[in-house]
Amino acid sequence: MNVVETKNLTKFYGKECAVDKINFSIKKGEIFGLLGPNGAGKTTTVSMLSCLIKPTDGDAIICGYSILSKSLDVKKRIGVVPQDIALYPTLTAKENLIFWGQMYGFYGKDLKSRVDKVLEIVSLKDRQNDLIKKYSGGMKRRINIAVGLLASPELLILDEPTVGVDPQSRINILETLKNLNSNGLTILYTSHYMEEVEFLCKTIAIMDLGKIIALGSLNELRILVGEKDKIIFSTINDIKEDIKYKISKIQEVDKINIFEKSLEVLTLQGRKILPEVTKILWDEGIRVKSVEIKEPDLETLFLSLTGKTLRE
Ligand SMILES: Nc1ncnc2c1ncn2[C@@H]1O[C@H](COP(=O)(O)OP(=O)(O)OP(=O)(O)O)[C@@H](O)[C@H]1O
Ligand SMILES: [Mg+2]
Known part of the structure; x- marks a missing residue:
């Protein structure tokens, strides 16, 4: 009602x-x-x-x-x-x-x-x-x-x-x-x-x-805004490029960026795929120091719809 x-x-x-x-x-x-x-x-x-x-x-x-x-x-x-x-x-x-x-x-x-x-x-x-x-x-x-x-x-x-x-x-x-x-x-x-x-x-x-x-x-x-979650893994050892292929096999993954000691995964389902990506890294012998999920907020949405910030 x-x-x-x-x-x-x-x-x-x-x-x-x-x-x-x-x-x-x-x-x-x-x-x-x-x-x-x-x-x-x-x-x-x-x-x-x-x-x-x-x-x-x-x-x-x-x-x-x-x-x-x-x-x-x-x-x-x-x-x-x-x-x-x-x-x-x-x-x-x-x-x-x-x-x-x-x-x-x-x-x-x-x-x-x-x-x-x-x-x-x-x-x-x-x-x-x-x-x-x-x-x-x-x-x-x-x-x-x-x-x-x-x-x-x-x-x-x-x-x-x-x-x-x-x-x-x-x-x-x-x-x-x-x-x-x-x-x-x-x-x-x-x-x-x-x-x-x-x-x-x-x-x-x-x-x-x-x-x-x-x-x-x-x-x-x-x-609606198509903004994606960004999962950022910081690692103790270097990450090799070939891990990209394994992670990209996870259906919900949209984009992967690899840096020396960090990995960024873009997805609409951050929380869902987190365990799978973590397992791949572990199996490859990569030790994770910290993980952060950045979810898009309403501020991002407002900015993308109007071109200005909420507090302007
Ligand atoms: N009594 C009024 N006479 C003329 N214009 C008004 C009047 N009250 C509001 N407005 C105008 O109507 C628009 C919407 O105002 P409103 O107060 O509803 O916004 P608001 O979202 O509540 O803003 P705020 O976050 O500042 O409270 C504004 O452009 C405002 O200048
Ligand atoms: Mg008001």
């Missing part, structure tokens, strides 16, 4: 097209990553999906409801963690959560137990009575996430939740999202950090200049 399905979703700001007829779907229980550089259209996309701004054209169906005609039904089912932090600095973390909970229409025991639960999830229970202005950037982000979780959403939408956070909070955020997802929560995650998207997301859409330029699993995206 799809929790999100966009249909030629489009947004113009005046004459400028910020989101250009995008189509993607998010399956129930999946973490979906929207990866793109500054100005790609990520925030505009998630703002439309959160019913904060209206599309110029197209539609999206969320949990079975149209963002155009059933925005109230959509809003009830989603939690949104915006790019800009929306907290009151002069209130404590707990007071902020109570405020937001009341805005959602919760009160009494139910509200208290919701606040306790989300504080637990973001591991800030022990700091709940501190003023937000005393929080670090990362801790504020975690409370921002807690707000998004208050209404027990079916879909959590996060817009670059780790920008400018300390490493500890960053790890905490990523781990928290993994845990929430393993308990069944569907997540839409936007970022311009490819490492995060690679770590978290099952399906990834790469966005640039308002368009989705690639969509698929990490493996599918790697294959």
Whole structure:
């Protein structure tokens, strides 16, 4: 079942097209990553999906409801963690959560137990009575996430939740999202950090200049660009040219480069062929000092699709 399905979703700001007829779907229980550089259209996309701004054209169906005609039904089912932090600095973390909970229409025991639960999830229970202005950037982000979780959403939408956070909070955020997802929560995650998207997301859409330029699993995206894994063996003794022939017999091997004391094998299946190549070297009396597999990353893919880097 799809929790999100966009249909030629489009947004113009005046004459400028910020989101250009995008189509993607998010399956129930999946973490979906929207990866793109500054100005790609990520925030505009998630703002439309959160019913904060209206599309110029197209539609999206969320949990079975149209963002155009059933925005109230959509809003009830989603939690949104915006790019800009929306907290009151002069209130404590707990007071902020109570405020937001009341805005959602919760009160009494139910509200208290919701606040306790989300504080637990973001591991800030022990700091709940501190003023937000005393929080670090990362801790504020975690409370921002807690707000998004208050209404027990079916879909959590996060817009670059780790920008400018300390490493500890960053790890905490990523781990928290993994845990929430393993308990069944569907997540839409936007970022311009490819490492995060690679770590978290099952399906990834790469966005640039308002368009989705690639969509698929990490493996599918790697294959799409035709980038190959490079296995590099450093050896103790010299490698002779004739070993090339033996290694090239392995079906998945695409190219072999031999240097005096190192060997490079290019393949789409680095991890799979590693034992076979190692055995050939061993049988030939070549002793391996170290092995490294370099897998192409999303940065390489983005570069090959757009001619620029993600962080430009
Ligand atoms: N309210 C607005 N009015 C006019 N133009 C806007 C508005 N919001 C965004 N844009 C433009 O739309 C394009 C997409 O912006 P958007 O904020 O969606 O990108 P983004 O991928 O979220 O970028 P970032 O990584 O910097 O947050 C940009 O060219 C931006 O200048
Ligand atoms: Mg943005």
